[in-house]
Amino acid sequence: MSNTTTDRLMAEGFNQTLLDKPYLCTTKTCPKELQTIRYIPSLGANAFFLALFTILLIFQIGFGFKWRTWSFAGCVFGGLVLEVVGYVGRIQIHNNPFDSDPFLMYLVTLTIAPCFLTAAIYLSLSRIIITYGTSLARFKPRTYTIIFICCDVFSLVLQAVGGAIADTADTKSLTDAGINIMIAGLVFQVVSLTLFAGLCAEFFWSVKKHGGVSRSVLQGRLPKSVGRLYLFIGSLSLATLCIYIRSIFRVAELQGGFDGHLANDEVTFIILESIMVGIASIALTLPHPGMIFGQNWKMAKARAAGEHGKAASSSPDISMERLREGPK
Template sequence: MTNSSTVNPEDCTLQTCSLDYARIDYIPSLPANATYLSFFSLILVVQIGLGSRYRTWGFMAGMFCGILLEILGYIGPAFVSASIYLCLGRLINTIGAEISRFKPRTYACVFVFCDVISILLQVVGGAITASARDNYQDANARRVRQKGVHIMLGGLAYQVFSLTLFMILWGEFSLRASKAPAEMKNQGFEKLRSTFKFKAFRPALWLATICIFIRSVFRVVELNQGFGGPIANNEPSFLVLEGPMIIIATGVLTIFHPGVCFAGNWDAADWSLRAEDKGNKDKQSL
């Protein structure tokens, strides 16, 4: 092996330098990552097909960006969260907007806005961190990298906060809906609500949300310790709490796709319109 002391760390390869020069203390598993890539690629193709067929454009856009960016990096889950937020408003309209503490559009707009803030913080933090890579041994570069990490950490922590608040408000609506009298529920979607697919959609959405939450908490703890910390250099925890959590989240949102589970009523349940005026669009084919 070449003497590492004469090699620029940025030019290192496994053949020329020790792992001491690497940013992580392990060689990533090619089989594991290839498996994750295969799953994400398959889910992405199916999402495009289902989104085009059922015209769930907003949901599909979030899922497309989320899955693609999860393949390329780490910011993808924020986009998947945005797709989940869009679903809640439609669920509320379908069950009964009068039951909800807030208007359906309020949930969607507030949480998507929170998602945008989270994404911007992660992008800015990532850009600052990447800009300092060329001067790996420079003290100022290390400070710049740390600043970028702190900004990314802020974005991820904000995402965890948003998801927590989202689950609390969603749980509160679910409790109100379970106690609400039948006359407060949207009669135009009564037949849809009785179907297995629609009933299965809600626990599927919960599972996807919880998986993204677990992954986001993991990333917050990881970044809080820094890229040189024990969690960032523990491949087993990464292989369990990063890729698989998002595979499960996007997988259940593909198996229980809203276009399928709403039986073509995605537009009719649009949170930007009053569900009472759209009830006549409940498909007779259910």
């Protein structure tokens, strides 16, 4: 709530206790200006997404134990836990829109959760490069992972710190500073996703330029099924696109501040935040890498790490001659 609003309410003789402790308010005793957001979040919609992310979380735990894809499952697990906490916060806002604690809970967790999902996407790229052949990539598989995970961490820190500052600030200038830090983190996430998409496109163009990869070659490598591999690549692309759209929306939302139109429009939030992240989470859960790589997920990691070591010399790669065979 802005200082101008506080001064006006005080001038009108509004209860000082409720101004100091707005969480004691109800919709009958306090005006909308004291609410953390200007609408009452839909109980049904937010309960649906809470249930969705909880179910996906259970699947991720089960798949992680079954196929030992600890790094991938850990990243998606972190994102889904934050989504669950965020929607619990939104349900609490439905019950009491004047309490700032659930608002902070929802704001920070839902803002940073997709960073964990993109980390899982970045980890997956190195496995796909190894499957197709490291000679076709601009960088070593581990280089892609390290660069973009670092970008992810930097973006996450900016968003988390900015969110905490913005919500706990007691002056407009400090609130604006926190919002600007959050925007910087989200913009950085959009830029890193754009670069990631460009490097992915370059890699797959290189595969196509060399005549594609024969089905027999792929079947001799890590994936259990070529069709499942293509499904996995498609799901990663869909998840990346959804998170990209969502991040652009959040930048636009925060540009207007907490009192702006987008920040107080639940329909837009549900479509461009909840649904986008929901689709991305489904895409990263149901076509799970364990179904494609099995417990060879760790083997792919070892081969990426041993790129210039002993493991590299003993690990088969796709030769240019075989690449030119084309699909069979």
